[in-house]
Amino acid sequence: MLLPIIALLIGFTLGQFAGLRIPAALATYMSVALLAALDSVLGGVRATLEGTFDDMIFVTGFFSNALLAAALAFLGDKLGVNLYMAAIFAFGVRLFQNLALIRRIIVARISKWYRQK
Amino acid sequence: MGLDMMKTKTQLTLSFVALLLGLLIAVQLRSTSGVYNAMPDLRVTEMRAVLMETITQNQLLTREIEEARDKLRQYEASAMKGEGALLLIQKELDSARMLAGLVDVQGSGLVITLTDSQVSSMPGDNPNVYLVHDEDLLKLVNVLSAAGAEAISINDQRLLATSEIHCAGPTISINNVRVGAPFVIKAVGNAETLESAVRMRDGIVDTLNFYGIGIQVKRETNLVVPAFKRPIRFDYAQPVTGGK
Numbered sequence: 001m002l003l004p005i006i007a008l009l010i011g012f013t014l015g016q017f018a019g020l021r022i023p024a025a026l027a028t029y030m031s032v033a034l035l036a037a038l039d040s041v042l043g044g045v046r047a048t049l050e051g052t053f054d055d056m057i058f059v060t061g062f063f064s065n066a067l068l069a070a071a072l073a074f075l076g077d078k079l080g081v082n083l084y085m086a087a088i089f090a091f092g093v094r095l096f097q098n099l100a101l102i103r104r105i106i107v108a109r110i111s112k113w114y115r116q117k
Numbered sequence: 118m119g120l121d122m123m124k125t126k127t128q129l130t131l132s133f134v135a136l137l138l139g140l141l142i143a144v145q146l147r148s149t150s151g152v153y154n155a156m157p158d159l160r161v162t163e164m165r166a167v168l169m170e171t172i173t174q175n176q177l178l179t180r181e182i183e184e185a186r187d188k189l190r191q192y193e194a195s196a197m198k199g200e201g202a203l204l205l206i207q208k209e210l211d212s213a214r215m216l217a218g219l220v221d222v223q224g225s226g227l228v229i230t231l232t233d234s235q236v237s238s239m240p241g242d243n244p245n246v247y248l249v250h251d252e253d254l255l256k257l258v259n260v261l262s263a264a265g266a267e268a269i270s271i272n273d274q275r276l277l278a279t280s281e282i283h284c285a286g287p288t289i290s291i292n293n294v295r296v297g298a299p300f301v302i303k304a305v306g307n308a309e310t311l312e313s314a315v316r317m318r319d320g321i322v323d324t325l326n327f328y329g330i331g332i333q334v335k336r337e338t339n340l341v342v343p344a345f346k347r348p349i350r351f352d353y354a355q356p357v358t359g360g361k
């Protein structure tokens with residue numbers, strides 16, 4: 001579990017110093033994609049804790065969720081519908097659900113560990 | 118062993134995705150923080166512009182005081198001698214006439230020609246948007262004045278403080294004279310400043326072009342703006358004398 005965290009930090013510093021900057025017009029799509037990616041990662045963590053983690057599903061979910069969210073937001077802008085709000089809502093709800101599930105699993109494990117002791 | 122291999126692969130995929138996520142977060146943070154940073158900078162530039170403007174204004178006023186003192190000295194000197202005062206008054210009269218628009222003036226400036234739109238209107242379209250309106254001329258004149266135009270005429274009607282630019286059916290009334298398209302606007306002033314003022318992005322030229330109204334802007338090194346030709350009468354306004 002240490003390696004992914006180190007990778008996250010490396011990615012963060014790389015992004016800080018690479019000098020990349022998203023044009024303001026694309027910032028909305030980027031934020032939606034970021035939210036989708038975050039949701040995928042939390043979903044991955046949950047799956048790991050539940051023991052149902054699958055590499056392929058995780059990686060494809062990460063990319064397709066992010067890209068599809070951005071693409072849908074873009075399409076929504078073209079159609080004059082604020083679809084990015086729907087994306088934020090959907091992924092936001094899922095994000096919090098995943099967080100709640102992760103917390104429940106961890107709490108269950110700790111209480112189990114206590115009882116065994 | 119097989120399980121270990123699986124675990125390493127999972128770790129690697131997770132790491133790769135985490136790397137990407139970190140990168141995304143950092144880039145997004147940088148992008149959004151840039152948006153917020155732009156605000157105070159803008160404020161500073163604005164304040165700077167105001168300060169510079171005030172300083173220039175101050176200098177100008179100081180110079181005006183000097184000039185007024187000089188004039189006073191000259192008056193006093195000529196009053197002592199009892200002659201030459203007439204010459205001074207003559208000179209002042211000349212500049213007052215120029216200010217009032219009673220003489221032709223020449224100089225560098227801009228000639229702008231406005232023609233009604235050549236685009237044929239679609240059925241159901243409001244034909245009004247394809248014509249040059251009094252508002253268009255007013256806006257244009259306003260922009261030119263703001264850019265420091267010293268004398269402006271529209272179709273040889275010199276614009277004064279009392280000039281109207283008013284809708285009069287298919288024509289536009291200026292100085293109580295009806296003029297029609299094409300409108301030729303002449304403005305004496307710094308040609309470069311005037312041109313950049315009218316050509317400003319989303320400015321008057323862009324707006325009129327949007328409706329298909331023909332607008333040609335030409336710089337001239339020496340153009341003549343005619344004098345105001347009609348008599349000026351003040352029936353109601355009286356100068357305030359005495360006191361201050």
